[in-house]
Amino acid sequence: MTLLWIPLLTLLGVLVPALTARRGRGFCTLATVTLPAMALLLTLSQVPALLDGELPRVALSWIPSLGLDLAFRMDGLSLMFATLILGIGLLIILYAHFYLSAGEPYGRFYAYLVLFMLSMLGIVMADNLLLLWIFWELTSLSSFLLIGYWSHWTDARKGARMAMTVTGAGGLALLAGFLLLGDMVGSFDLGVVLSSADVILADPRYPVMLVLVLLGAFTKSAQFPFHFWLPHAMAAPTPVSAYLHSATMVKAGIFLMARLHPALGDSELWGWLVTLTGMTTFLYGAWFALLKTDLKAILAFSTVSHLGLVTALLGIGSPMAILAALFHILNHATFKGALFMSAGIIDHETGARELGKLGGLRRAMPITALLTTITAASMAGVPLLNGFLSKEMFFTETLDTALLGGLGWLLPVLATLGGILSVAYSLRLVHGVFFKPAKEVPPKSPHEPPRLMRAPVELLATLCVAVGLFPAALATGILDLATRAVLREPLDFHLAIWHGVNLPLVMSLAALAAGITAYGLHSNIRHFARQFAPIDARLVFEGTIQSLVARTQTLTHRLENGSLQRYMSLLLGTALLLATLGLVELPELAGDKPTQPLDAMLVLGSALMIFAALGTAITHRYRLISLLMLSVVGLVVSLTFARFSAPDLALTQLSVEVVTMILLMLALFFLPQKTPQESSASRIIRDLVLAGTLGMVVASLNYAVLTREIDSIAGFFIANSVPGGGGHNVVNVILVDFRGFDTLGEITVLALAGLAIFKLLNRLRLFMPHSDGEGRVWSPDRYPMILTTVSQALLPLALLVAAFIFLRGHNMPGGGFIAGLVTAVALILVYMARGVEWTQNRLDFPYQPVAIGGVAVATLTGLGSWLFGRPFLTSAFGHFHIPLVGDIELATAMLFDLGVYLAVVGATLMILANLGKLTTPHRPTKEAPAVSRKETPAPPSEEAPLILDTEKSQRPSKEKA
């Protein structure tokens, strides 16, 4: 379990800076450092176990159905990287303490930094491919936050976005690759994957998978042609650059290749892809590092170049090449981390980063000059420093590999060329900043940084020298563990400075000499390079992204142009196509079941329905008539339900029909009563053909389904309704018990829809027609006496009926939904007869709490079953004897049904009453000008329609006149 604490402590460490930021900067830095430092100690405490040949591992099941485990391992490779991540991370925090200026939100910065540290730790320690991928994406996210830390600066935002897009896209490719890999091996467990190299290499999907995985690694490690994000990520604060681009983020891709090398690396394809990409990147980065003038840009391109070097070594893939790769990772982290921090110091103390503005700084900051010279020399590969050792190993490996066959001599030549370039740019960096006479005075007078700010650089530079002098003593231990993890067997090697006079040494010396010469000819080189038009990667990238956006928008506009007709035709056309394809496959339309005999009622009913449906379509331009036709269809449908023994459905359909009609009538008020003919003839034909064919296809489909025996789940519900749900009404038991969770979701949606409509209607000002289609103003008589009287008399009756329907629901046709609709309709009738104002004075409560309360009652009923140790929404029922009433059956489902009832009543009234209210409040009246809104210019004689009118006045126009 110790292993689990390493990421866990770091995770907790994310919160620390946020909590302690108020206590002052020093305290915050100290507190932030504590937890990662403990994690580092824990990591190092694993060393004895590793030396004994054990593999510390911890695994907790997370989502077993996906193969995702919370599994961590600590082998030599993880140990090496974890030490780098935590060790350099701590130095960076210390450095950032001095680097950030006082006003900046350092708490946030530390939190992002530790978050990034956590995600990197997750990558190197994950023992499950999916877990590794999750942390991989987390690095993309947290690096986005870090690179864009100075979010007020457009370059930072653009750089962050670019890094996020490139590495995120690579991450998706990686996920696809991992899924393929997991499918080949049958497990996402890293141990299993690493030991199944035979299976993986033999699989026909190997090339696809390899390319996908490498895409992920190359984008992350800024390999050509995905390198362009890295220089732009330099918009980040320097501590971030030092951390992300020396030791961590860009090394994640390298780590991944090293990690999966045992499983994927033993193939020609791997060798070609990885080595050539690496070599290209190596040269490309080195060339541009030589041309850039910004300190951080030089370092960024040199990072790209060195990443290419390591990648090329991993591609060569011999045991010694792996060793060299790992060694160079360590060395690069030390010298590049130090160089980035030095660049930050120079920037911080002089205010300039351009080579043209700097120069002669060795007098002002001698110690920094010394440190930078040492680390830059290490980068160039000067003997007696650590960079020399690994670079020489690289030269050796390029000589030894048989990769390119007859062209094998090309690799060492290219490697030497890269070496020459790296000597030249290192020299240029040091000479240009510290030794060359200054051309202009820097913005700030330069001086040495605070002692502690320099401390991390000093430590890293010392390491460079120490490892360079005593490689065997200092680096052998950790490299042995790490190579053992990659090669899966111990490698016999010893690191030494002197191997005698051999070809690699000659190559090194030649590179040094040629590099110095190249720097001497630097102005010529720059002059030569100026002939080529510079390509700004940012412009290219933004251009690509923008054209992509424009193209997708064009596509979206074509599909989604705001025309309802278009959506419907697309939707129906697709449905038509699919249904037709299915129907064509049927051998014959009719199944085995005999059809029912036809009687007069059926014929009459269907004729009526067809007539009304046709009428609805034909008269659609006369909205009121069309609506009446539609209501006929609805009524016949509910009669059909009643005829075919579905009384519940019939009742529901009837009440829904009534509510819908009222709703449509209300909406109709705002629309013109007639619509002009808008569709062209060709369009009408298209619509007719589409609708007609779809109707025929759906009818055939129904016929085919109804004439066949279908093995449905209905039998289960009928058999279990009484024993399982305690009710004889199967429909109701399904609604409130078997599928109670669905119902809960539905009433939640209903209540939400009601709330949304309430919110949308609030303060909505619609056009109010003041007269009907023929220009007659609305009737002055509001509330017909007969209707008023009858509605009041009917209200208690209707409520009684609703209560009756509700109570019998569990055993007989009925239930909360129907009862709710009946109640709503009864109340709406009162609204219509007496007006909103009269009614609301008497129903003095808002409907929103009713709907929400309904959902709450249903949810609480469901939660209640937890109290009895049952799953959510388990229902209980029993028989009780009540005096006078007799035996009665009560079920908790009834309580749930009460929730349904309340939700339906609340939501329906919320919609209808508010829509009705909309027709009245802002309307100016003649007799009460104070009530009228001044900004509403309306004809003076405007009147509300008959229904839903709040104005209590009986507009006596004669009086006024």
Add this chain to the structure above:
Amino acid sequence: MNIPTWLDALIAAMLLIGAIVATLGSLGLARMPDFYMRLHGPTKASTLGVGCTMLGSLLYFSTSGEGIRVQEVLITVFLFVTAPVSAHVMAWAALHRRVHCSANTRHPPWPEMDRAPVTEHAASSAPAGDKESAD
């Protein structure tokens, strides 16, 4: 089924009257010359016609051995309550819209009421007149 003959005859008479009234009401709806007269047909059919049919049904099922039936009573009550409301509202709307009436209709509610079919001129003049009186 031991219904006495006189009761049988009564039930039959009820059904017959109901059917005749319903037919007459439907005929009236189809044949009457103007809206106001046409309104009479269905109101009679839905009250007297359906009422008689319900009464017959009530008598038959109540005496055929299953005890007193209340469904018919309820249907009748609801019909009697709702039919006048809808007829009233319809007539009212027609008056508001000044639907023209035939020359034979007696007691027009206002003397200037159109007796000819509604013309465009008549329709557009209505709001103007109203506006005048309002101002």
